Amino acid sequence: MAFEDLLEDPVIQKYLHELVGPKGMPVAAAPPDGEVTDEELAEELDLELNDVRRALFILYENDLASYRRLRDEDSGWLTYLWTFQYDNIPENLEEEMYRLHDSLVERREYEATHEFYLCEVDSIRFEFGEAMEFGFECPECGSALESLDNDRLVDAMDRRIGELRDELNIEPEEVDVEV
Ligand SMILES: [Zn+2]
Structure with missing residues (x-):
């Protein structure tokens, strides 16, 4: 792909x-x-040199830019000549998407296999075990903790996981999670 x-x-x-x-x-x-x-x-972009260097270094760390150093023989000064390597972007992006996919699958499992309770006053969520320890009363404000239905959250995660699988051509069978 062209730049x-x-x-x-x-x-x-x-x-x-x-x-x-x-x-x-x-x-x-x-x-x-x-x-x-x-x-x-x-100079070209009218930016602070530090901001430019910071951006270049981040690109370098992500394999999207490389540099070579030139030393001026008279002054001894070093010049960094940068080359952008955006050919690596699609590959990097795919790795990111795999990471996102895997963490979503993990998170979805957690959401689907745990029970939650909510303090509606403080919007704090507790796992069942925690809620029980607190006698189903919010430790912050003392209100009764209400059972929290997270089906919609799990559904939303399923949709996002499905989209990522489509994009990455992952067959549902390859991962042991029911979607
Ligand atoms: Zn509370």
């Missing part, structure tokens, strides 16, 4: 945004072809 197509994808924009944050987004959203220095980027 331009990648960057128009809202999923990829969101992914980059989560990585580098709003201040780093101008850097992440405008990957130049070829090598570029942090100073050049800061």
